[in-house]
Amino acid sequence: MNDDSGARSGSPSGKGDLREGIVIRSTAGRCLVAEAETVWTCKVRGRLKKGPRQVQTVAVVGDRVRFLVLDSDPEKPSGVIEEVLPRRNRISRMAARRSGGRTEQVLMANLDQVVAIQSLLEPSPQTGFVDRLLVAAERFSVAGVLVMNKCDLVDDLEGGAPEIRKWEYFTDLGYKVIWASAESGLGMSELTETLADRISLLIGASGVGKSTLLNVIQPGLKLRVSEVTEKTGLGRHTTTRTELFPLQGGGFIADSPGIRGFDPWDIDPEQVRTYFPDFTEGSQVCKYRTCLHRDEPQCGVKAMVRAGKIPVWRHAAYLALLKDLEERKDRKR
Ligand SMILES: Nc1nc2c(ncn2[C@@H]2O[C@H](COP(=O)(O)OP(=O)(O)O)[C@@H](O)[C@H]2O)c(=O)[nH]1
Ligand SMILES: [Mg+2]
Ligand SMILES: [Zn+2]
Incomplete structure (x- = not known):
């Protein structure tokens, strides 16, 4: 160009x-x-x-x-x-300065999508992992993509065991869900197409098959690829720098050990509810405008959970994230 x-x-x-x-x-x-x-x-x-x-x-x-x-x-x-040239968006974290106060450290610009990778089995999906990553996508106004790898390990993919059907909820919310297997080749062309001509941040737990998937898509690509820790789904702070790796078909994969899990995304606990698009409708009828959809009376979101319109696990993922962010904020004080 x-x-x-x-x-x-x-x-x-x-x-x-x-x-x-x-x-x-x-x-x-x-x-x-x-x-x-x-x-x-x-x-x-x-x-x-x-x-x-x-x-x-x-x-x-x-x-x-x-x-x-x-x-x-x-x-x-x-x-x-x-x-x-002007940035479409930027991902930064607020780093503590020696002199006190906090300063913005921009990790990368012009991200197009966050790609959350997990496997259906070995290891099974981590509770709340996808919900967290999609909050990050909402936070930065970029697309969220979910890759379900190791589909070959499941006998009846179409037939619909509830724990598999569960992931279709995200399709209904407007996120792309790719059913994949690095082993059988399922979803590989869809994944290749999804990554082409875009800057993508890939995140997944250790063992879900990130390296294997990338190796199928582009043999020889040597990436660390952001990993989240098994226990909390939260990454550790590292200062290792971000890098982009060009893909043959155009586009880049962002490898950023500094953007693991949720640490750097600086979301206020009070803000997190606005990144759950499925809560918008219910929150219109909450008694309190500041309702966190937790213990408050007359909460429209909890009403939707009771009515089966929002899954219990989805609301639970929100509550867990809210708690994490509150504890994090307390520790920083
Ligand atoms: N059955 C099956 N195994 C896979 C698949 N993709 C990766 N694996 C295996 O899962 C293990 C972890 O893969 P790896 O790519 O190292 O995971 P990473 O830690 O996310 O980079 C390896 O033993 C892979 O061979 C898949 O689609 N199906
Ligand atoms: Mg790996
Ligand atoms: Zn509410």
Whole structure:
């Protein structure tokens, strides 16, 4: 995707060319920028780094940037980032500063979707895991996708054991659910299509088959892929940096050990109910506008649970998340 409109000097492929690419890695001194099949090593133009801003905050992973070509030698392609295009969204966490107070640390920009991966068996789905990940998707206004792997381990997939049918609830809520098996190939083309031309953050517990799935889709792709801990579904804070990996068919997979589980997403307990789209209808008739749908009287959401319109497990997942976020907030005080 060349754009010569701002180029300073002539040649279409050489020095002075202005191009557009996506930042796939950002470190203190420089960025790696993917443009078509080439990965360019780029510095950031000094004027973009006004005040205390560092390179990492000027251009983060996922940013679309315009860069000036310095060297188009395929052995060492390099350039200078001249412009960071407006971000569609950003994922950040509030990091504690030594001086006190908190500062925003942007982990990545322009995410298209959160892909929650779990297996039907071995290991069985973690309670609340998908609900949490989809809250994250709502929080950042990106699509939520659910991949149910290891379908080959279930005898009668269509026939409908209740614990399998349960996941169709998310389809009804408007999320994409992919029934998959890295073993049999089920859902692999749907998964490939879903990942194409998008920036996707994949998250799953250890053992659900993330590496195997990616290896089927693109052999040789070496990713860690965000894992959540078995016990709580919450990730640990790490400072390991985010990176994007280009897919052959276009698109990128975000590998971000810093975005595991829920830690960095900074959601207020009072806010979390707004990220359950199925609660919207019931909450209109709650007696209290500030109702957390927990112990309050005349709660429209609990009425819908009693009427069987919202599953008990879904409401329970909400309550567990609410409690977690409250405890987390207390600890931070
Ligand atoms: N039966 C079955 N096993 C699978 C499937 N996908 C992965 N596995 C197995 O599950 C185990 C964990 O897979 P792995 O990709 O390492 O999981 P990760 O920890 O999420 O990266 C391995 O023994 C895989 O062979 C699948 O679709 N069906
Ligand atoms: Mg793995
Ligand atoms: Zn309520």
